[in-house]
Amino acid sequence: MKNSPLYKGSLSTIVLKLLEENSRMYGYEITQKVKELTAGELNITEGALYPSLHKLEADGLLQAEMVHIGNRMRKYYRLTETGKKETADRLYELKAFIEQMQLILNTNLTNPQGI
């Protein structure tokens, strides 16, 4: 993942948003999906993803199920009811934040001297 607090702070929201759209996903699939959606610009590291998934599970926002895939087991995550509500809240907050940031950035771009 890009080494910026901006990206790091948004990891759990990215995970929640992907699970909202894809019903259930496993860790590796999430890393690949993010890579695909951002055309390789954003690379989620495993060392950041799994702790985030485990934390969201401990908070009751995700529930996990184990599924046999060929000769190995796979852990799928899906949103709980609380997780769905939390996702909606976080996305609303994030959108509002982006709008506010855009207002600030646009102001600075059109009036760089701040006069």
Place this chain on the structure above:
Amino acid sequence: MKKELTAADIEKLYAFLQKKFVDTYDVQTELVDHLASDIELQWERDPSLSLDEAMQKVYKSFGIFGFTEVYEQRVAAIQKEIQKQWLRTFLQFFKLPYLLFSLVLFLGNQLALTSLDQGVVKLVSLGLLTAGVLYFAVKEYAFNKRHLRRKLSVMQYIYGFLPLLYLPMYINYAVLERLITEVSWPYALHITVSYILAIAYISTVDKIKQKAKEQYPIAFA
């Protein structure tokens, strides 16, 4: 034809993780699937890669801390989950219908403290709680020894709070005795809360163990 990992390859991945100090089956299983998925992707790009070469390539992507961070954070998440579940169960005893049980327990303790010798009641309540917790610990130890076939991180940390169930009671009695001499209800409340904490913890262990059994049936005989 797509090159896939065999059952023997999967075992090799488990052994690889064991060597890297990831020794619990739950974390191993999730990481094995991750490694396997990435190795298969490496093979799609370059089928001539050996398993070891592909494995090392994938391992590098975990960064300088390797799997350590994943493992440590998993432990932290488990401890948080246990605490949250414990608190949730404890608070249920102050809502209907469990509130009735709490009230009966409190009134029973109060009745015992006012009609019997206070010293004896305190000693018996302490003894019962300590004996109950020890009985639970022995029962769980026997169950795990007989049925737990694989090491699970949740099962390693789930019993970490057991001493908290009776140790504070010893300390609190000493503190209460210095502060309160006239009335008995604070003692009755103290015994009630201590017992409810213990019951909530036992119920939490049961729920978390049940979840572990459902998620990792292979880990239990």
